[in-house]
Amino acid sequence: MNIKFECVTKKVYHKTILSRCSFMIETTGIVGLLGPNSLETTTILRLIAGTMQPNNGKIVLNHTPLHYSHRQEIAYLEHLRMFPSDSNIATVLFMYQQLFSDFDHQKCQILCEQLMIDLQWPLSSLTRGMEASVLIALTLSRKAKLYLLNEPFAGIDFVSRERIVRILQTYRQQDATVIISTNHIELADQIFEHVIFFDGGRMYREYNLTQWQSKGDTTIIDKYREVYE
Amino acid sequence: MKTLLEMQLEVNKPFFYGSAMYLILTILLSSIFSFLKDTTVIFVLGSLFAFLLLCPILLFPVMMIRMIRFLHRIGSHFQVDHLFGKLTCFFMLMYMSIAGVTTILVSIAVHRLPLFTSYVQMFDFQIGENIVYWVLAFCLTVLTSLGMTWIVTIVYMLFRSQFMSHLSWWWKLCILVGIAIAFFLVVSWIFQMIAAIFPSIPIVPLSLTPLDEQAEYLSISAVQVLLQLFYVYVLIKVSAYIYLGMYESEY
Numbered sequence: 373m374n375i376k377f378e379c380v381t382k383k384v385y386h387k388t389i390l391s392r393c394s395f396m397i398e399t400t401g402i403v404g405l406l407g408p409n410s411l412e413t414t415t416i417l418r419l420i421a422g423t424m425q426p427n428n429g430k431i432v433l434n435h436t437p438l439h440y441s442h443r444q445e446i447a448y449l450e451h452l453r454m455f456p457s458d459s460n461i462a463t464v465l466f467m468y469q470q471l472f473s474d475f476d477h478q479k480c481q482i483l484c485e486q487l488m489i490d491l492q493w494p495l496s497s498l499t500r501g502m503e504a505s506v507l508i509a510l511t512l513s514r515k516a517k518l519y520l521l522n523e524p525f526a527g528i529d530f531v532s533r534e535r536i537v538r539i540l541q542t543y544r545q546q547d548a549t550v551i552i553s554t555n556h557i558e559l560a561d562q563i564f565e566h567v568i569f570f571d572g573g574r575m576y577r578e579y580n581l582t583q584w585q586s587k588g589d590t591t592i593i594d595k596y597r598e599v600y601e
Numbered sequence: 602m603k604t605l606l607e608m609q610l611e612v613n614k615p616f617f618y619g620s621a622m623y624l625i626l627t628i629l630l631s632s633i634f635s636f637l638k639d640t641t642v643i644f645v646l647g648s649l650f651a652f653l654l655l656c657p658i659l660l661f662p663v664m665m666i667r668m669i670r671f672l673h674r675i676g677s678h679f680q681v682d683h684l685f686g687k688l689t690c691f692f693m694l695m696y697m698s699i700a701g702v703t704t705i706l707v708s709i710a711v712h713r714l715p716l717f718t719s720y721v722q723m724f725d726f727q728i729g730e731n732i733v734y735w736v737l738a739f740c741l742t743v744l745t746s747l748g749m750t751w752i753v754t755i756v757y758m759l760f761r762s763q764f765m766s767h768l769s770w771w772w773k774l775c776i777l778v779g780i781a782i783a784f785f786l787v788v789s790w791i792f793q794m795i796a797a798i799f800p801s802i803p804i805v806p807l808s809l810t811p812l813d814e815q816a817e818y819l820s821i822s823a824v825q826v827l828l829q830l831f832y833v834y835v836l837i838k839v840s841a842y843i844y845l846g847m848y849e850s851e852y
Contacts, residue, residue, distance in 0.1 A: 421676050443676055454674045456611055467608055471677045 373434065373445075373518045373549040374398050375420060380429035382415055389415045391573035392429065401565030402540065402550040406557060406592075408600055410523065412570045413553035417520045420551070421448040433518075444474070447516035449507050452495050461506060462491040472514055479543070480513035486539060487532075500527030508536060512543045519548060525556040537563055560592040567592060569599050612671050613664040 375397040382390040389411055397403055405413040418424040419431055422443060431438040433445075455464050461484070469477050484491060487505040498506065508524055524540075525533045537559055544550055552563070560567065561581070569576040577599060581592070610617065768776075 423674060423676065446676065448676045450674070454671050456614060459611065463611070467611070468675075470608060471672070471675065 376432040378430040395575040404564040404567040405553045407570035445517040447514040448520035457496045474515040483509035519550040521552045
């Protein structure tokens with residue numbers, strides 16, 4: 373998947389989140405969007421998913437401007453708040469199956485099992501970590517070309533995080549691109565193949581980790597400190 | 602359609618229960634007031650209940666928006682344009698079955714048909730009490746529902762366009778007000794045309810009635826004028842809700 377931001381500006385309530393932001397992602401691996409302000413990286417995901425519109429600039433996906441029809445290639449779910457709060461996870465799975473023809477119900481059940489999610493849990497009783505796990509299961513169960521994950525490790529303990537990393541590496545479509553926005557960078561070296569640092573509403577730096585790690589001299593945490601301290 | 606309906610019921614459950622309760626209450630109150638003998642009181646109360654009966658119509662676009670918002674946020678690739686056809690059919694059926702049948706039941710309950718007469722007078726027409734007008738009033742109800750649904754659709758499409766995204770909110774507000782006024786002018790014009798084409802049907806536009814009758818009519822219909830203004834206000838609010846609801850509400 374080829375994603376290109378061309379001088380994109382996004383304001384929310386007169387506050388500029390992205391300011392003439394330009395960058396390009398040309399990989400089928402796992403890409404990390406990192407930065408001290410998670411609002412910037414989350415906004416980028418929302419813009420790609422089409423749940424937000426840029427004020428200025430252009431977003432291009434596979435050489436065509438971002439359009440509603442691109443949604444069938446993008447798997448993104450930010451939270452479960454839009455589902456009726458009295459429904460359970462099984463109902464959410466049913467709705468997802470009706471809405472997305474590429475949704476693999478069986479795969480989702482396997483993922484839920486591995487993430488220790490009970491399908492009978494009502495949404496209103498989910499903790500932040502449980503919700504993050506459900507979001508991952510739902511998102512990865514689609515046969516999409518682009519997966520967007522917003523803060524997938526938020527509220528999840530270290531062991532569960534490692535489990536999620538394994539699931540990410542195993543269950544995503546191998547020819548797909550996965551973009552993850554996160555502040556939990558302690559597992560970043562294991563996951564990401566490409567990282568982009570953002571600051572002040574723009575892309576700050578980007579690194580291809582496959583080339584970088586072959587030198588074996590530094591980690592993402594070191595680089596993060598170097599960039600933002 | 603079945604699964605869409607199931608999802609629709611699931612997503613809009615509170616609205617459906619709310620509308621059902623609301624309509625039952627309206628029928629009950631109308632029936633109680635039907636025992637009143639004073640024509641003017643019945644007329645005014647009938648006008649009020651006619652307006653109250655209109656409120657669920659306003660709920661349907663809201664429910665449609667809620668469903669679209671749900672699909673929008675879930676990132677569904679369902680083309681909203683395609684979905685509108687199905688949802689409009691669904692809402693039309695719902696409206697016709699609930700509001701249409703309820704209107705007839707209420708009118709039977711109150712004998713004097715104040716609901717129908719006052720409903721029609723919201724469009725500045727006087728109407729007699731005859732079975733023909735029951736049908737006419739029912740058609741008006743359906744037409745209004747269609748108009749409301751489609752005006753909301755058109756406004757939504759317009760606001761979703763690239764052109765509108767570059768305009769300031771003042772311009773957007775002006776366009777919304779313009780659309781609302783245009784809608785009511787067009788509806789008014791359509792009924793004047795009907796009256797002109799079919800003079801045998803005694804639907805008399807206000808402007809064609811003698812002055813003394815006009816004065817009498819105006820004094821009675823002051824409530825309707827206020828209700829119309831409120832109706833326009835709610836329409837604008839609903840349209841604004843679409844815009845605000847569709848975008849920028851994640852924060």
